[in-house]
Amino acid sequence: MSFWSQTATILMKDLRAELRSKEAINASFSFALVILLLFSFAFDPSEETTREISGGLLWIVFVFAGALILNRSFARELPNDCLDALIAAPLPGSALFLGKALANLALLMAVEAVCFPVFGIFYNVNWTRQFWPLLLVVALGTWGFTVIGTMFSALTVNIRLREVMLPLLVYPTMIPCLMSAMKLSAHLVGGEPLDSDVMVWMKFLIGFDVIYTCLSLMLVEMVLVG
Amino acid sequence: MTPAVAAEDVWKYYGDYPALREIKLAVEPGSCVALLGRNGAGKTTLLRIIAGFSKTGKGRVSIFGKDARDTETRRRVGVLGHGISVYEELTAYENLMLFGRLYGLENPARSAMEWLDRTGLARVRDGLVREFSRGMRQRLAVARAFLHNPEVLLLDEPFTALDDRAIAVLQTVLREALARRCTIVLSTHQLREALELATHVALLTRGSLAYHGERTAEMLSDPGWLYARYGESS
Numbered sequence: 001m002s003f004w005s006q007t008a009t010i011l012m013k014d015l016r017a018e019l020r021s022k023e024a025i026n027a028s029f030s031f032a033l034v035i036l037l038l039f040s041f042a043f044d045p046s047e048e049t050t051r052e053i054s055g056g057l058l059w060i061v062f063v064f065a066g067a068l069i070l071n072r073s074f075a076r077e078l079p080n081d082c083l084d085a086l087i088a089a090p091l092p093g094s095a096l097f098l099g100k101a102l103a104n105l106a107l108l109m110a111v112e113a114v115c116f117p118v119f120g121i122f123y124n125v126n127w128t129r130q131f132w133p134l135l136l137v138v139a140l141g142t143w144g145f146t147v148i149g150t151m152f153s154a155l156t157v158n159i160r161l162r163e164v165m166l167p168l169l170v171y172p173t174m175i176p177c178l179m180s181a182m183k184l185s186a187h188l189v190g191g192e193p194l195d196s197d198v199m200v201w202m203k204f205l206i207g208f209d210v211i212y213t214c215l216s217l218m219l220v221e222m223v224l225v226g
Numbered sequence: 227m228t229p230a231v232a233a234e235d236v237w238k239y240y241g242d243y244p245a246l247r248e249i250k251l252a253v254e255p256g257s258c259v260a261l262l263g264r265n266g267a268g269k270t271t272l273l274r275i276i277a278g279f280s281k282t283g284k285g286r287v288s289i290f291g292k293d294a295r296d297t298e299t300r301r302r303v304g305v306l307g308h309g310i311s312v313y314e315e316l317t318a319y320e321n322l323m324l325f326g327r328l329y330g331l332e333n334p335a336r337s338a339m340e341w342l343d344r345t346g347l348a349r350v351r352d353g354l355v356r357e358f359s360r361g362m363r364q365r366l367a368v369a370r371a372f373l374h375n376p377e378v379l380l381l382d383e384p385f386t387a388l389d390d391r392a393i394a395v396l397q398t399v400l401r402e403a404l405a406r407r408c409t410i411v412l413s414t415h416q417l418r419e420a421l422e423l424a425t426h427v428a429l430l431t432r433g434s435l436a437y438h439g440e441r442t443a444e445m446l447s448d449p450g451w452l453y454a455r456y457g458e459s460s
Binding site: 001005016020080082221225 | 279280310311313315316328329
């Protein structure tokens with residue numbers, strides 16, 4: 001069985017298990033919507049202010065709501081010692097990691113897909129003016145967050161306080177990724193195109209994703225087998 | 227002949243405490259080793275190292291001469307640990323299909339159905355595992371471990387908490403596995419069941435190998451003999 005088939009098998013297994021239990025996705029959806037709603041009452045923004053805070057606001061919602069999904073990623077394997085069976089199976093740690101990361105990406109993107117229209121309505125912003133570049137930025141930012149989150153989820157899976165440890169490890173590590181994603185998102189939600197002014201942030205984001213994806217794929221086997 | 231399982235001077239530390247001390251073990255292909263010892267003797271630690279879940283502090287473990295973490299080696303090994311290692315949110319059939327695919331079986335659907343039949347779970351193949359009784363889960367765990375016809379079986383206290391039907395299923399498939407020259411290493415506290423099946427015995431005492439040799443008629447007639455002779459009380 002090829003690397004990609006094994007990756008797809010893990011991806012489908014995680015999505016199927018999550019869609020049946022809805023443990024993480026329901027909590028993440030609710031959390032994201034509540035924060036968006038609360039912030040809309042806290043501020044009375046003009047369109048200009050909304051444009052300026054949109055990047056920060058959206059990504060704060062995404063990373064906090066996303067942590068609930070990432071926490072479950074490897075923790076889902078703990079009941080019945082399922083992780084042992086996966087480690088014993090003849091699949092490389094990198095296929096296991098990638099399958100889980102892609103499943104997390106799909107779940108996070110689903111939460112984000114709901115958040116954007118809600119953001120548009122509550123904050124009276126037309127965020128679709130640069131739809132495709134914005135989609136690209138959100139996908140790249142979410143992938144950076146997912147890669148780091150999945151890796152640390154594997155690292156903290158056997159720690160008693162993993163729900164606390166995961167955000168403590170993930171948020172500082174992903175500051176460069178978050179900075180880029182926030183700057184780019186604010187720019188694109190404001191209707192500005194992806195021009196040379198912000199291209200440096202785009203390169204920064206892509207570089208971050210490439211480096212952390214490669215690092216995670218190389219190190220995950222060491223993390224899983226203690 | 228290359229041993230099916232070999233441990234060469236294996237040490238394992240938890241902090242400063244040596245959980246395993248200089249373990250030397252060679253298991254011939256087709257034999258069944260009963261790994262015995264009191265609680266905390268190091269049976270599970272040794273099995274986890276052989277299964278590739280954990281690294282040695284010092285020394286080396288090999289399966290058919292190759293590293294335990296080698297992908298091809300893992301294809302030849304089946305593990306049944308303390309947990310049942312099946313997913314509650316998947317059906318019995320989906321669980322077996324998942325592991326059949328991961329082990330690269332030619333026809334995972336056929337193998338899954340065959341093992342569901344053998345373990346008496348065919349009629350509940352589409353039932354979610356979370357709705358299964360304990361005995362049904364345990365039989366599914368046996369099906370998962372044997373699904374890919376492993377050449378080496380590592381079983382950690384396989385008879386513990388099994389119901390009579392699951393014990394019967396497990397004993398049958400273990401005898402069949404031995405008949406096709408599968409190598410078995412099983413740790414257990416149930417001496418009589420283990421000794422009836424075993425061709426060899428290894429006794430661990432406080433992380434050290436106190437005895438390793440063939441199972442004798444003496445052991446079978448008095449399962450406590452080995453502990454009395456080589457155990458901590460001697």
